[in-house]
Every structure is written in C-alpha cells, then in structure tokens.
Amino acid sequence: MRNLEIQHAYAAVLSRRGTGLRALAIGICINLSACAVAPGMRMTAPASVPVTSGDATTEPTSRPVRIDEITATLIRELQDVAATGGAAQAERLFAKAGPYTLGPGDVLQITVWDHPELAAALGAQQQANSRPFDPPQGFVIDAPGDVYVPYAGSVHVAGSTPEQVQAQIAGALSRVFKKPQVTVRVASFRAKQIYIDGEVRSPGGVPINDIPMTLYEAINRAGGFTPAADQSRMVLVRDGVSYPLDLTDMLEHGTNPTDVALKSGDLLRVVSRDENGVYVMGEVNKPLTAMPMKTGRLTLSEALSQAGSLNNMSADAAQLYVIRGSQATTPRVFHLNARSPVAMVLANQFELQPKDVVYVDSNGLVRLSRVLNLLLPAINAGLTAAIVTK
Template sequence: MNLLTFRATRLMALLALSLAVSACGLPRSGPNKTELYKSSVTEGGSAHFILVDSRVSKLAGGTPALGFSSSFKNAGRVGSDTINPGDELSITVFENVKDDPLLGNTGQRVSALESVQVDGEGFIFIPYAGKLQAAGQTPDGLRQLITSKLDAQTPDPQVTVQRVAGDGQTVSVAGSVGAQGIYPIERPTRTLSAMIARAGGVAIEPSVAVVRVTRGNQTGQVWMQDLFANPSLDIALRGGDQIVVERDQRAYTALGATGAQSLVPFESQSLSALESLAQVGGLSTTLADPTGVFILRSESASVANAIMGRDDLRGSQRMVYALDLTAPDGLFEARDFQVRDGDTIFVTEAPFSQWTKAVNAVTGTAGAADSLTSIGSSD
C-alpha cells in the first residue's frame, strides 16, 4: 500500500470514527436550534416562537416604571415652625404679680417650664391651663392659646414658647448609604434627596440604586437617577418614614455558547439584548451560532395577544424571542430589544461545533495512541 493510499484510508477511518463519536453524544451547552424549535406550539410544545423586529421590541420591551403615588407627591413639606408629636417645648410665663404668683413661688414673677414633651397624640399639660392641643400649631399659636387659658387666673400673663425644629419628627435611613441611622427632619432635610445626602449619600453606583420609602402602609420607590433628574419625585418627608437605598434586584440568566453562564444582575435601568450579551463576554467564537440567540420569557396574556395579533390567549404565556445577529438588521434589533427581570438568554451552538468536538476527540485519541506506539517501539 503506497503512502497516498494509506493516508486516504486513515482519513476515511477518522471520518467514520468522528461520525460514530458524534452520534454517541458529545458534551454540549444545551439544545441546538432544531431541538429548541420542537418546543414550539406548532410542534406540539408550549412555547410561542417570535422573530424579533421593531414592532415586537416596542410591545415586549420597557423598563419597569418606578415612582410615588399622589399621596406621597401631594404631601407638603413639614413647616419648620410646626409643632409635632414628640417635640420638646420650652415655655416661660411672666406674671404681673409679686406676692402670690399663679405658677411660681412668692416673689417669683417668671416661671420656666423646661422640656415640655408633646405626647403621641399631640397634647401637652400646663398647670392651671390644663391639657392643650399643641401638635399642628405654630409656637405663636400655642402661645396665644396658653395666654388665653391663664388670663382669667393671673393678670395679663406674658408667655413665650420655643421649639427645637425637628425633635420628634425623625426618619430612618438604611441600606447602601454612607451612614445609616435615625435623622430628624430639619429645615435643610425636609425632602428625600436632602435626607439621603444627610446620611452620606448612596454607597453604590447611582445607575443601579433604587430608593424605597415606606410611610404607614404605603410604599413607593424610585430610581436614584430619576430622583435627581425629576424634581417632582423629590417628595417631602414625614415623621416615621422609612428610607431604604438598595441595589436593583433584577437579574437575567445567560446560558449556552456565551462567554459565561450565570445569573447576571442588571447594571443599568434598561438593558438591551446586545448589552446583556456583552456583560457575559459576548458569544463564544468557537461554539456560538449567531443565528440562534433566544430570549425565553413568561409573558402576560395581554402582551402575548398584542404581539401575536390574537385575543384568545389567557394567562401567562411562554414566549421565545428569536434573534439572528447575522441578518441585515440583526444587531440593531438586538440593540433595541429590552431584556427584563427573570429572562433567560440562550445561545445555541453552531452545527459545526459538534463536528469539531468529534474530530478533536478522535484526533486526540489517535495522537495518544500514536504516542503510546512510539513509546512501545522505542523500548
């Protein structure tokens, strides 16, 4: 047998062995396009396959809208001179009598009531004036009320009322801020952005920061970037508000022939399919099929009906959005299609990748066998 015939015979043997190895099932990152399409409803499966275009991107995309309800937005700022439950007041009464003052001892014309606490219901107690509603009033209004109550018992009393702004009106600031803690609502910190600044600002990237405010049984949240860009979102604070700054919790799963296979957090408010692929290192140059990029998602019936031009779908629908990056507008469509929280991005392997794996497996085995034969011959 001449050398040419020997090489041809060996090549044929390698090809046959490669086909046999390939048929045995080599390791791979997931189903190929043909296998994936078998899950389509047209093939008896449960998923709707949709080729992404500009219309689909518009209907299926969108960043979750965050914001505050009207009850948050319409709440006016706490006045710096408004008395609130929990405030401490300093009240002084000057009496125009020497021998028998109403509040002080004999010869004492000035009576100072230090640290008068406004109770949880907004009341204070003043001797001879009784229980008075203080919360909601200004110091001057409370002064007039106390004066009117004492006037009938001591001649022409002169009353002063002082309040330390912010005492009793506090908010809690927690999460990813410079200094977590309880802070009073004072004149410079009566709005959300000012209070966050008072707490040292955000300690994470503003692009992924979400600010949540809980007031009673209501909760609202806003993107940190939107808070600075839109003044209407910079709500006035109320005593007892709970402010939490946290990282955006949204994430997607990247699988298949990508640079990395993992659960990936969002790095911005909006994230396109192209950006999401870039986050995981792009497509594997040795394995990926750029015509087989899929986004798997559970879609609401309303969105699914709109995309498919139907009105009979009910309940959550399994949708598979298909992208062909080699198409004339493929990269633009991938740039425009918005990934959402919980999506799975799957990139199929190119058809030749299994053949390449099979050849590498066979040639690697053959090379090892040749090495062993060489070692045996040298002995």
C-alpha cells in the same frame, strides 16, 4: 440512541478485519455526529413548561413558552408597559407636604417675654458631655399629647402647628398676665421619623422636621447613594404595602421626585445592584453575572460587552436568546439574529430585567467537533483491540 449506536460500532469493529475496518469506523463516527448537527437552543417550535394546579389530585398541565423576535416594535411595547407601570405606582405616593404638626416626644421651647422667672420651667441646660439622644432644654410633649406650662396649665398640643400652640398658650396666660408675649419653637423633633435602609451612606432612622420630607430630602439626609445603589429599583413600604420607585424613570419622564412625600413610619429601601444581575452564558468570552449601571439600566449590548462579547470561534450569532421569568408560571423567550451589525442597534435598545438569562448558542461545526472528541477515544480503543486480536 447514542448508546445503541456505540454498541453496534464496537461489534462491527471487533468482527471486521482488513482494510474495511477503518472505513467502517469512520462511517460510524459520521452517523453518530448527525445528532450533533441538530439545533441546540434554536427552539424553532414553541416549547412547553409544566404547570401544577393548586389541587394535588389534578394532573400537571403544560403551557407553551412564548418566543418573540426582538424588533423595534417589540422594544417600544416593552418600554411603554414599563413606563406605564412605574408612573402608576409613583402617582399613588404624590402628595403636597403640609406644615409640621406636633406629636408626643417633641420638645418645645416656650418663652414668655418680660417674665424671666418662667425660664426655670424649661429645665437645666444640656451639658456638653450629655448623650445625643437626651432631650434638650424645654417642654416635652407627653404621650396623650399635652404639655404643662406654668400659669397656663395643661395644654393639648398634639396635631397642632407651633403657631397654633403659641396662640393657645398666649390665650391661657392672658388670664394671669396682661397681653403676654409668647414665642413657641420646636427645640427637638422626635415625634415622627422615617427609616432608610440599603445602599445609602448613613442608613437608619431620619426624624421628620419642619422641612418637607420628600424622596430627594430623605436620600440627602441619609448621606446620598453609595456606588453600589440601584437608583431604579427602590422600595417604599407604607402600612404593609410595598411601592416600587424608579428614580431614573421619573427623571427621564419629567416627574419631580420632590412630589413623592414620605410619612412617619415609612421605610425606604435602596436595593443593591448586586441583587439585580443578569446571567450571561453560552458562547461568550467570559460568562458572568452582568451588573446594571448606576442608573439601574442594563441593555443587551451592555451585558454582552461585560461578558467580553461573543466568541468568534464558537458562537452562532444568529442564535442569541434572552430568557425572562424562568421561575414564573409564564416565562418568555426573546430571540435576536445578531449576524447583521444592524441587529446590535436593537440590542443596544433592548433593556434587560433582573435575573434574565442571556444565552448564546454554539455553531454547528463546534457541536460536531465536540461530539467527535467524545467518540474518537472509544473508536480508537476498538481499533486497537481489533488489531491486537488479529
């Protein structure tokens, strides 16, 4: 449309002479600017996105994009859905931590009172310059889960508590000694551990000991969160299944994080806030990727604040959009008319999600000015050519 009209403009400029030349050029400019006045991102009618089916022979279909006005009712619905989904995921991990049970690799310190000759079976004491991963003095449980004790023989201890092992060894020694007094303690916990990765101060393996390994305990043993941690989007991987954990939501709804018990082999990953940014673009003073707060939360007003707020000279506050799930098959678009200060109350309650796009459209006068700036050089060139040929 624009190319055709520009060609007509050049033809008219070159063919006209006299005082009507400038009037014709101005008329062409006004006619071409009609396209600029049309809405850009207002999306008064639901748009469609192409959806390709799994069958290569099937023609791509289209699915309408859902556009919702941001209201108090919509905000409550989104909050209820988020709270229900997060609570359901966390409940699957709730469990009461039981007593510690021994396993292969654990080191036991077994003491038989009034029989110092048995102390030699514990082995040599660990030297000051020994390596940290060397086992301390004691009895190491072998791969089948057994431990060999002098005069008691091989005792199966895997899956038992230290108290149960103490009774087993005392019973076995009673065949040789009269009323033996036995003490069993764990000198080193090496059979079970979890792994913590991401934004914690000391990532790596954390051994499980007789203190219950809850979510809070695991984070504390890893040194706590770093300033870049997103506390609302942690992931627990167990047996090949990922469970999202929202620590902020759990605290807000009265759920105790200590109810989440971790098991041996679990992987806890604390995601960085840099991975969950929101893109703010359009007519704002500083387009950028807005970062969530330390709690992982980011509202629409907070994202606009990080972007320096709306540009008063070019923004149309009535055309504020949030595009969600742009890479998914069912994206959604949320619209907010922010001309009224009351609308900013809704913006302060509307929570954004990672990878959301916040777009602020320009007003009609700015679009008209930009089109004129593109057309005026061509019109001036045509006028100059007409004057020269005259």
